[in-house]
Amino acid sequence: xxxxxxxxxxxxxxxxxxxxxxxxxxxxxxxxxxxxxxxxxxxxxxxxxxxxxxxxxxxxxxxxxxxxxxxxxxxxxxxxxxxxxxxxxxxxxxxxxxxxxxxxxxxxxxxxxxxxxxxxxxxxxxxxxxxxxxxxxxxxxxxxxxxxxxxxxxxxxxxxxxxxxxxxxxxxxxxxxxxxxxxxxxxxxxxxxxxxxxxxxxxxxxxxxxxxxxxxxxxxxxxxxxxxxxxxxxxxxxxxxxxxxxxxxxxxxxxxxxxxxxxxxxxxxxxxxxxxxxxxxxxxxxxxxxxxxxxxx
Ligand code: C5P
Numbered sequence: 247x248x249x250x251x252x253x254x255x256x257x258x259x260x261x262x263x264x265x266x267x268x269x270x271x272x273x274x275x276x277x278x279x280x281x282x283x284x285x286x287x288x289x290x291x292x293x294x295x296x297x298x299x300x301x302x303x304x305x306x307x308x309x310x311x312x313x314x315x316x317x318x319x320x321x322x323x324x325x326x327x328x329x330x331x332x333x334x335x336x337x338x339x340x341x342x343x344x345x346x347x348x349x350x351x352x353x354x355x356x357x358x359x360x361x362x363x364x365x366x367x368x369x370x371x372x373x374x375x376x377x378x379x380x381x382x383x384x385x386x387x388x389x390x391x392x393x394x395x396x397x398x399x400x401x402x403x404x405x406x407x408x409x410x411x412x413x414x415x416x417x418x419x420x421x422x423x424x425x426x427x428x429x430x431x432x433x434x435x436x437x438x439x440x441x442x443x444x445x446x447x448x449x450x451x452x453x454x455x456x457x458x459x460x461x462x463x464x465x466x467x468x469x470x471x472x473x474x475x476x477x478x479x480x481x482x483x484x485x486x487x488x489x490x491x492x493x494x495x496x497x498x499x500x501x502x503x504x505x506x507x508x509x510x511x512x513x514x515x516x517x518x519x520x521x522x523x524x525x526x527x528x529x530x531x532x533x534x535x536x537x538x539x540x541x542x543x
Contacts, residue, residue: 249288251287255347257279257415271382275444275449276395277339277393278402281415290363292332297336304336318377319357321380326448329366341420345424345498346499351387354385374388382399389454390537392453407454411534412458412510416503422477446464463494471499483524489520490521518531
């Protein structure tokens with residue numbers, strides 16, 4: 247018996263970051279949008295817990311119990327007193343350590359798959375609570391669509407999206423560590439009073455209307471200066487995408503993937519070609535949003 251779950255990547259169309267909290271996390275107003283790049287997690291009964299991964303970036307994925315897919319299986323097994331003897335296979339298409347929640351996707355996917363395989367009967371609410379224990383972005387990987395995340399990003403309110411948005415993602419060489427980017431954010435803001443993070447009403451209205459121009463005018467990522475400070479070459483990628491006619495470009499989450507909002511599929515192809523030709527990224531991926539959350543296939 248095996249179960250396969252497909253889980254989308256995300257881009258943060260707004261990432262407002264507050265000051266560091268006593269627990270080291272940062273309060274956020276995090277507007278997540280799921281995009282149509284997917285990992286697939288397949289769980290199969292086995293004699294012991296093991297993780298395998300296939301895909302262009304598979305070599306960078308940890309296959310031990312630090313992998314979020316393994317941690318998700320262990321968390322559900324512990325709650326139910328089940329032996330977590332399963333083989334978790336990840337067919338990876340989401341960039342690794344790219345700021346697109348690829349690891350979180352695998353955690354949410356493994357959790358949903360194990361819940362089905364073991365007939366563990368965890369409710370949506372229990373699954374969301376396990377997701378929140380696994381990581382700040384994991385609950386959103388489960389629900390998909392669009393949502394406003396508050397707290398450290400794990401408390402979600404679903405958002406309306408009134409149309410399809412077209413995106414080009416420029417994949418960078420190597421990854422960026424999310425904790426390192428937050429540390430750089432703290433360093434850049436030393437001595438500065440960081441305002442409370444608040445969701446932009448204009449941005450939420452643009453999403454609800456499906457208005458790409460209005461969304462482009464309101465995209466923002468407070469982690470972008472920190473990601474650019476750690477990886478200055480991303481400025482060249484942003485410039486190349488904007489020059490090729492993207493409505494807007496920004497760093498995706500903690501980076502180093504950059505995201506370009508474009509008017510339509512034709513503009514997407516043009517921007518992707520220009521990004522590749524510029525030599526400022528290792529690959530360009532075209533996709534649309536919103537995308538559904540974790541789904542058994
Ligand atoms: O929750 P998650 O494990 O994905 O977070 C990874 C790291 O990112 C945290 O250890 C923390 O350094 C940083 N982080 C943060 N504030 C958040 C989310 C993540 O500082 N809201």
